Amino acid sequence: MAKLFWQSLLAVPAALGAAVAVSGSAIAAESAVVTTQGSNLDQGVVQLAQTTSVSELTDVLPSDWAFQALQSLSENYGCMQGYPNRTFRGQRSLTRFEFAAGLNSCLDVIANPIALSGVSTDEIVLATIRRLQEEFQAELATLRGRVDALEAETATLRAQQFSTTTKLRGQADFHLITPFDTIPDETSTSVAARARLNFDSSFTGEDRLRIRLQGGDGNAFESLYGLASAGGSNYDITIDDFYYSFPVGNRITVTAAARGLSGDDWVVSTILPFDGPAVADAGNPRFYATGGSSSNGAGAGVSIALTDNIVLDAGYTASNPGGAINPAVGVFAAAEQSYIAQLSYISDGFLDLGIAYMHNDQSEGFALNNTGIAAPAGATDTFAGLLNLDFGGFFIAGHGAFQSFNGGDDFSWTAGLGFNNFLAEGAQLGVYGGQLPQLAGYADNPFLVEGYYEIPFNQFLTITPAVIYGDTGLAGVTDQTGFWGALRATFRF
Template sequence: MKKSMIMLFTIILVLSIAGTAVAANDFSDVAARHWAYDAVSQLQQAGLVDGYSDGTFRGDKALTRYEFAVVIARGLENYTKANTQQKGLLDKLSAEFAAELNNIGVRLNKLEKNQPNLKFSGNAEVRYTSQDNNGTVASSVGGAYRIRLNGVAKVDDNTNLGLRLASGTTKAGTKYKYSSATFTSFGANSAADDNKNNVTLDRIFLTSNIGAVQTTVGAQELKLGTTNFIVDSGVTSFDGIKFATAAGAVNLVGNWGRQQKNSNTTIEVASLEAAAKQGNFNYGAGYATLKDRGTVHTTLAEYLYGNAKYQFDAGFSLGGEYVYNQQSDSDKTAWTAIATIGDQEIVKKGQNNVVVKYYRVGKNSISRLTSYSLQSKAGAGVTEAFSDVRNLKGLNVAYNYGFSKNLTAYVAYQKLTDREAAAADDRGFRYYRAAVVAKF
């Protein structure tokens, strides 16, 4: 039924834009005083039909019999939600437009057979940033963009193939780079390797259910925790295997695999997480190790972490995450707190919220796989050591607004403070940003 309704919505969109495109005797307008208009209006007010593709029923516009059938079909999907009177209206409408409803069913069956197995969705972000680097390196003003395209193909009833195509900057010798610089700057110098616009197939994996365990194998997202604080999961991938299952009310996820930096460094990842929910309270804990299996074998990080989030009401939630790197001798803790004020998700027109994030990071706590990094001082020869993030604290405040279900925008302010540097070596910075995000 869900596939059929997707096609019905497509037909509604085509009809609302293009009008009638076939013989008039098949798609003649329904008379303005026809009882069906009043019946459908009542069903729309009850929330049982959506009408046109923009969610309205245009009572001031004459509908064809075919358009009526499409709207009625939407109401029939909600038949079990209707009361006795509303069911009577749906039954009466179904009888009146039986031929058209049957015609839709025949056409949908033909269309479904021709649908491609590989389906894509994605998002694109265009942003403009003004950044002040505290005088240690030149401040910057400019725009950038990024596109990510996700594909899913059904292999059989139990298995799917997933992939991702992503634009971003390149870096020689890097497979899954530490840097989170995935945006390409406007007017970037194509001769500079770090500024090239490069589109890559950065993820491809198979997901299958083996009994009660969902198993994913291949190049896939690396996700530790729930807030993207330990690892920026939108950027970071790894080659390996993931297991996900449930033990009663507890969800369990395990990862094992490798992330290649270059010919001399290969990071081995292993983790196990548990998460649960009680009412409005979500919480979880995990353990992860990151080891260099390249030229020199060493343990880079050994994380113990926990997270929690409480939904106070529809307009306010508070959460956070704490990380302890027991591999380090000092500066080994990091934490973040996140408050969301307003709509908790931006999924339709007019929704908005303010998200406030505060974080405090010890120099040896989290790695460059996170997105929280201070500026490198010009000419300082800073290495790309795995844990070279330095002591820092940060504040990010963002306002998000939905222009529609698939088009949102945000404005943000962020300040990162270098907690250990002298004034001449201060690598902190602040920025103001405006962005538009499109989902498709």
């Protein structure tokens, strides 16, 4: 009879097993680590300790019959758990649900070994267990329902581990620029600012839909050179980026853009470590800019990780005004379009390098256009190489780009060095200089040098002071030679 009784216990997982399982939630799961809370309880983490006598649990009333019955089972089978402070759950009495969970914990300990081994059990023990089951039948049924609901919710969560999310990321850049020399049209300290709000959405956890709102005004620095983090007019809000990227397998990422991607947006890295920290726009290799701007950003691209360190990037950009948004012309028949391909080797240590090719049908704009030299017309082919040598504490980097077009050639380059973690964790001190894009063979090539010190105060604020020297080398025409001091504050949120 005893054996049949214990077998019946095992046959009812809904009433016992499920409730026992909930004691795995209510008690066994708590038996690992529990953080106590409450106005009368000390905050902290406590470990459960095994007790063999219910009388050691001071928050269970010893006058109750149920207490005495559970005490007897606990002393015989060692099936109750409590805390090192000799309480079951803080300085309070057990609720009926807590007691029911504890009861099922005991039944779980008692039932399985006896039923499996066939050892007989005292009739008094069987009667005690039956009475406890009857008295707490309602609580056990409630626990059973809760466990069923919990299991259903868990199954749903496992089947839908990812849900569509949109994250808002923002960046605001404030510039204070002052000329140190007498420069035409730039005689006083001025400001420039730009704000961006990125809405990044994901539908699978691995893809990204980005919509970027941007507004700004003021360049506050000779337009020949420009600021890296400025742009816009009258703080008008525009959609600067609108693209969707998704993986294909483990090594391929495809991107489709309606607006905002061109040039360096298609490549995994521009290689040069001063692209980003630099205040002047020349810190970014200028040949990328000939592939379009945010208004020339409709197209598609693909990034293929050939190995863990070698990446092949390719992208196509069509001018929105030139036909991408015009149904009579279309994306692939736009008069102004560009193609880029770059093969990059990105290491975790000493060497990073890249070789790039860009074909551009858009009218070029070079540094010397402000001098009256006409912009090149027709197709332009660009061949470029980029290199970064990281010695740990400091780096040496640079690039060279040669452009060939109808009516002339163009050459540009930059070279610089910098020190990582200079005087502060995450800080970068750097200096670079280079020749801006211009017509090859023209006397006195345009030149720019910048020294900067990027200081991250925390994850939200970065301050970058800089000194910039620029010289177009065109005395008597529209020569813009001089020094500027710059201070940029970047807020990220």
